[in-house]
Amino acid sequence: MVEEKRTLDDLKDLAPSVSVDEIAPVEPELDKLGRSYATGKRKNAIARVWVQRGTGKIVVNGRDQDVYFARPVLRMIMNQPFEASQRKGQFDVKCTVTGGGLSGQAGAVRHGISRALVKFEPPLRPVLKKG
Secondary structure, eight states, X not given: OOOXXXXXXXHXXXXXXXXXXXXXXXXXXXXXXXXXXXXXXXXXXXXXXXXXXXXXXXXXXXXXXXXXXXSHHHHHHHHHHHHHHXXXXXXXXXXXXESSOHHHHHHHHHHHHHHHHHHHOGGGHHHHHHO
């Protein structure tokens, strides 16, 4: 018995052809207060994150980011989505984070901020996906 060998060209013929124009633009997901919400996870930490237009104030568990994440490297990790999307100082963030250690919590907040930014501005997805 001889099996047919399939190539990549065979699969291209099977794929439906959808043009970019046919895909509907993605609308931002905002609540009635103008915020986007997302959850982020890293290791054992889970963060619930709300993002809205503002001045760049970040509150973690009711405390300023400088108080909660005292080490500069943790604040840098948390702010990476804003750096990658060139939106530093344009959004206020309020989040609650539980579980894990400080490093995992900073990573969970970063993940949540990235997901919330994509819900706020869908065109940012490719930039933040790379990140």
